[in-house]
Amino acid sequence: RRAASACRGGNQLMLDIGANVGTYGIISAALGCRVIAFEPQSNCRARMNVALERNGFLHRVRIVPQPVGRNVGATLWTPARGCHSAAPSLSSAHVSVDRLTAVETTSVQNELQDDETSARIVMVKIDTEGAEGAVLASLMKYMGRIDNLVVETTPWRWPLVSNMTRTTVADIYAALLRPGGFALAYVHSPIARAEWISDPKEMWVYVGTRMPLHFWGMVDIWFGRDAGLMHLSL
DSSP states (O other), X not given: OTXXXXXXXXXXXXXXXXXXXXXXXXXXXXXXXXXEEEOOOHHHHHHHHHHHHHHTOTTXXXXXXXXXXXXXXXXXXXESSSOOSSOOOBOGGGSXXXXXXXXXXXXXXXXXXXXXTXXXXXXXXXXXXXXXXXXXXXXXXXXXXXXXXEEEEOGGGHHHHTOOOHHHHHHHHHHTTSTTSOSEXXXXXXXXXXXXXXXXXXXXXXXXXXXOSSGGGOEEEEEESOHHHXXXXX
């Protein structure tokens, strides 16, 4: 909420990547942000649209009905029923196709409109159930104008979902804290104490070696440029 409050002028963006029912995006819209929400699950989008319509935010939120972070144009599969909190898009080889709907991947770059390509991005939230390394790699060209980055990080899913090694993804996370990048990262885990990380090497060790390779090893990591805002918020 504090980060999205920077949208008072109405021209700043919030990217909700893996929006589900749109909680992050709807709160950001309420605080004045223009939101692009990426969500491939049709029933999640339906629920999001109802909330946007009831709150009068349809003009502030644009929904992209496709996943990002994989090869653009690839056909993946997402649940056809319900709105799931843990539903990665996979190839049909991994799942029963009769319960799935085919979706085509896109990229953030492809979906940005002309008036959005240079806008300040107050926050990007990434919750893509294993594709986060690929999503971050695709966003590198925009990192200089992103103020806050919140990433659900799930190492055990990387090989299956995005075919990325732990070393490759650790390199990407470490690069976010290099000079000229984000000032600080806050790591929140369900099974370990919260941590503050400001050094790229420490981030590499955390992602590359310390995170457990199971469901409860999942963490949320907040990268921010304003360390004072982060400490104030937490």
